[in-house]
Amino acid sequence: MPDGVGALFFERCDSTNEMATAFARDGVQGPLWVVAGEQGQGRGRRGRQWTSKPGNLYASLLFRPSLKPQDLVALPYISALAVRDTFIGLGAPDADVRCKWPNDVLIGGRKASGILIESSATHGGLLDYVIIGIGMNLIHFPEDAAFDATSLLAETGREVSVRDAVTGLASAIYARINAWNVADFDPVAAEWTNHSWGLGEAREIRTHDQTFHAVLEGLASDGGLIARLDDGSEKRLYAGDIFPVARAE
8 A cells, every 4th residue: 555545454345435434424534445355235326236246346545635526527537547557557458448438447348447436525615535436347247237347357367356456556546646736637638538438439328317329529627528419519418328329230
């Protein structure tokens, strides 16, 4: 672990994000990694269940930045780039590891990691704490996911321990956060875009209330995804999922 960063390892817990939240509410200052060998109630965005078999990485970082909530616009993209760094360091080919909006990392075009960021602000408007929850498919992956999934083992033939993976991830996150200039989103957006999946191509976009096709053009200065609709108009997306466009039979 980087100097000054703590880590707690648990054989099993309901959710590393929930455990990190409990530590934060109890006054733990962090930075602290909460790592579990297995989760009973792992979750992703929108309350979705995250498959949590032993052998994969389930970890959450608790830290307390002196920032406002609106300053976190870059954090999902910084976190994805750190996960990408980690997979490459563990043996995945650089060209195969891509970032998928809004919070996934793919290997070979299949989902290998998901990120869930949660935070709480004080009454004064500053952040009280931030939690970055990360799941990485090292060994196992769900075969019935909406978006095709994979694991590091399936893609590279390499079996990596959870401790080796979390050590690499902690170093990557630490380096990325230390290099982060909160006032300048452009370098983060440019690097994420350079390693992204699906930009410049037509994709199917699913939000909570509609499904449509659009060409993905990049990230806006406020962190939204710019989508160009069939009629030429621009739409900014802040939540949803993207998929390949289904081929006509």
